[in-house]
Each structure stands twice: as C-alpha cells, then as structure tokens.
Amino acid sequence: MKSILSVLVENRAGVLSRIAGLFARRGFNIDSLAVGATDDPSVSRMTIIVDGDERTMEQVFKQLNKQIDVIKVKTLEASASTRRELALIKVNITNQTRSQIIDVAKIMKADIVDLSHTTLTIEIADRPERVDLLLSLLASYGIVELVRTGMVAMQKGSEAIAIAVAKPD
C-alpha cells in the first residue's frame, strides 16, 4: 500500500539526512522523496511516498512526528489531492519516428523541450501514473536518459497544512 506523506520540517542543515537515515535505519521503503522550500523560508516541505502496510505506516507517522526537526506530518489521500511529478525524457529519434513521437507527446500534453539530430527531450508534469503511461508509450523508441523529480502533492480545497504558533515553555 502506497501512502503520500506531506511533512513540514525545519529548513536547516542535516534535516534531510535525519529523515533519510530514519527510513533507512528502520527499514521503511521510500518510493520517492521530494523536498523544497515553502512560503516560509524557515520551513521546507517534503513529500514522501512510502510503501508499507497499516502497521508500518503508523510507525512511519509516529517516528516522523518524534523527530524534533519535524513540525507537522499529514497523510494525503490520493483522490483528495492534486498530485504532480515532473519528468524529463530523452528519447531516440529517426526521420521515420520523429513525428510519431511528437504526436504521442502532444496527446499526452507533454512538451518538447530539446531536439538534436538523434534525440528529442520531452518534459511532462502530470500525475505519476500519466508519467508512467508516457514512458511505456516511448519505451519502444529507446529511452536514452530519464529523470523524475518524485511526486509532490497538495490537498484539494481550501484546507491547508498549518503550523501551530509555538509558545515558549
């Protein structure tokens, strides 16, 4: 079972290592991890896709919460979230295949971002399963290079993951 965790963390040195170390140490399986700044420069947001049963997920959730640098953890439901992943795909072309590949990209709402005599680079920003679909459609042409960012997600609607204002003890 795959779960999407959205984790707000302190934006400081060593935090990524702590989180990555926690997953490695306790044998939790990360499918992908994407991290970047938020509107608050002191806070980073990680989107972590974890594979595990209910009991494992409970532990992942608790262990993340236990981390002092973790401010908030939320599990996002796939159906109630906007999910996106960006991929750059460099694919082989010939005079015969070029237009076919461009058609595939168009249908998949992907952009052609670079071109050479022998290759073409496609950019897609979409749900991970759509990225997978595009990859399978391109596989027979020969994929030269592929890079994916890992998924980011945000819950739909007006609700947001808010940080409680800390009061000194």
Added chain:
Amino acid sequence: MVECLRQEGVTITFGYPGATIAPFFDALSRSAGIRNILTRTEQGAGHSASGYARIQGRPGVCIATSGPGATNLFTALATAYSDSIPLVAITGQVATYQLGRDVFQEVDTTGAAEAFTKYSYLVKSVQDIPRVFKEAFHIASTGRQGPVLIDMPMDIQKQEMDFAYPQGVSIRGYKPTFNGHPMQVRKVAGAIGAAKRPLICSGGGVFSAHAEAQVRQLAEDCSIPVVSTMMGIGVLPPGHPLFYGMVGQSGIAVANRALMESDLLILVGARVGDRAVLSPEHLESNATVVHIDIDAAEIGKNLGTTIPLVGDAAQVLTQLIQKKPRGDWADWVAELDVQKAEVRAKRLARRPKSENTIEPNAFVRLLCANLPEGTIYVADVGQNQIWSAKNFSAHGRFMTTGGMGTMGYSIPAAIGAKLCAPDKTVVAVCGDGSFQMSMNELATMRQHGAPIKVIVVRNGVLGMVREIQHAAYGGQESAIDLSGSPDFGMIAAAYGMAHSCIHSIEGAEGALAEMLKNEDAYLLECVVDPREVTA
C-alpha cells in the same frame, strides 16, 4: 559554554580533554562552581554521567574532544539512548573553516551519532550557544529522556559574545504529551473493572517519570499483580506481596506465566523489547493491552495495543487512580502466589556446582540482605546481571543497562552515582569479563574520592557467551576463556582498595560485613563455578 552549564545548575561534569575542546576546558578551569571529573576513557565519562543522571534526575554532562574522543564516547551515548537516560554530551570539533577536509582528529560526529542521540547540534555561530544549550538540556530531560549532543568547533569556542541566557525554549516540532487523554484513561479504568486476570508490567520509564509511588498505589488499591522488565526492577520494594519478578528471556518463570496468562496487561514505561516480551503475538490475541508511554512511537511498535495512552507515567497513573478502578481477582493472585512460592523454593534449593565455589543466586540474596537501606546497586552485563536482576532484594535502587547491554557499565556508572550521592553505599557488581573492560576507571574513583564497592563474580570465562554456546552451538566453546586475567587482589592493592576473596557462602557473611563496615573502596571477589547458568 561554562556559563550555560552554570545556568543549568550543573556542578559536576565528566570529561576528557583534547586539542579541539581545550578552549572550553581552559574556561572551565578559570571559573568556580563546576568540578570536572577526569575519567580514564571517554566511554567511562559517558557512563559516569549516566550513573550520575539516574540518581540526580537531571541530565548528566560528559565532554570529549573531537575524532577518537568523540567515537570513544559513542558507546556510552548509544547506551544512554537505548536506556532513555538524559545526557548532554559536549564534543570538541575542528574549526568551522576546516570542517569536511579530513583534518587531524576530525570525524563527522553529529552525522555518526545521529542514530543514537535524541538530537544533536553542530554549532556554527557563537550567538547560537545559549539557545543550543538551553534547548539541549530541555530536550534531554523532557519527553522520553535521552542523550543530546553538542558538537562545538574550536574557533566558535574561542569567540566572544554578549551573554544572555534564554528564559525558555520554543521548539515548534517538539511538544511532548504530558497529560493522559481523559477518554483513554476512562477506557483503561473500564478495562480494569472488566478484567479477570489483570497485570501491571513496569519498565524503566517508571523511574524516568518518578512514578514508583503511583505504580504502587494503583497496584495496592486494586490488588493488581506487578511484574517488571529489567529496567523496571525495584519499582516495587523487594518482598512486596504483589511483585512477581522480572519478565523476559532471563526472567522469573512466574512472571512470564503471569504475562502469558493475563487478560489485561498494563504496560507502564516499558517498550516491549524482544528480550522482555518473548511472544507479543500471543498477547495480542489473548489479552487487552494497555500501553502507557511518554513516547507515542513505542506504542504499537513491537506489540499491538488495545488502549494506547500517551503521557507522563506519574501523571497518567494519578489520573487513573482518581477513577478508582476496582475488581475482584483474588483467585488469580492466589494462583500466582502458589507459583511464586514454588519458583522461590526451587531457587533456594540450588547448591553450588563444585566445592569452594559460591552459588551466585544465593550470593546476591545474601549481599542484598546485608546492604543498608538506600543502597545503589549497579549491575553490569552478562550472567552477573541476570543473577543480580533475579535476586535483587535490597532496599534501594537497581541500575543496569537493559537496552544496550554494554559490558563495563557498572564501575563508571557507580562512580557517577556515588559522586551524586556520596552518603549512600554504591555497589558495582560485575563479572571478570566486564570488570576488565572498565577497571581503569578505578583510578577515577581514587582521584575524585568516590569510594565504591566493587564485586567481581569471577568464573574465569565469559559466562553468558558460554551459556549461548552450550545452548545453541552444541557446547563448542569459542573465545570465552579469560586465562591471563590479573590477580584481582593485586589490582585492588594497586588502586589502594581493601580486598577479599570468597569461596563459600559461609565465608561470604564475614566478608560482606567487613566490606560494608569499611568506609573506603572495596573489591570483593566472589568465586563461581564456570558451569553455573542463569536459567
């Protein structure tokens, strides 16, 4: 840094100097009010700080230099982490402009210690020092306690600043739960009312929360039997009619049976380690499990829990006691009493395996019977630890490393405890293996006036490993022979300690009396047959 320690009320540190921590030691020596105990290894400093912290109830402070100083300290940090003992460890580090260049005595201390520290800091600005120290003491001593590491580059130590110590801390990602959720407390009270065979299992967390009185009151108010993990030994006073002993792989049979047969298990500050609870699956399907712990992540980690209850053990139990849960399970208690008497009779009937040796269980009982009230008993690791744990019956505090099982813990921890409580009798009980891992710390004891009683249960082998080899490797003995060990009487003399060696339980009486009459340090050697087992 020194002023921060003073602000935290620190009067004793356990530290070993070196180049990158020299600025701190220089400042320490120029200010009054804090006494540094120079240990003989950094590991000894960490264990001593642990022994000190467990008696003091506030974080112990240990200090080491960078590189090998820090790595030597790691075993003590991992031990404290596993046993949830509050420490603040300060390590020197190479200058900030040299970090990452593999200069002399540089290791990535915070990176390497990440897995066994509750939190760590690499301080890169002098302005951060007061906040970091304030937070470190707060984090180490609240919630689930543990070691916090402050790595201090040398150039930062030498800088100047206008000092102001913060009044409080504000860490938005750290808010330990203190009060138990009222609804969960009500559920637990209801579960007690519905139980036929309830049982309380107390762990080391009871000591961390100072909840011994609450455990006792809950047990006595409701007549609920109590067992403990190794870290929870001594929560109920010895001989308490409702105490049935230690559970686990090396536990007391009646305690393990009580655990298996209970229909309501109330775990208090016990993390359900694999050595303590042997078949969590059985409990999950046969008992209602109530788990009271300050660390939510421990609940449900190793054992499926019916009623989780996060909070401070003393607070949660007080809330629970106020609900006045009651029930009638006199049959259950009577049944356990019969088993308890049988198990006890069996243990009492044991005789030594050979002439001129001592039956270790009988020895620990005799020792405990002679120890004055308030004694601090530190058990090391190995067979001696199990014999101590099973037979501990002194009116005092029992301490050991149940989680990490670090050999050589007892002597430095006992020294730390003695420095915290100079008026109390402090006994370190170890084997001849563990003694030789820490006997260098006897110099620390001498230098700093911390006279402890050291008891070496000597059998000439690594007895616990021998037991494993006989149980699981067909009796093929490998690397357990301790031939070449020194004459412990001469070691005692070298450190100026009185010494005696006992070969019989009859001889033990007199030797114990002499040891306890002696106000100074003492080394008592107790000869045990290598074939004695802990089962």
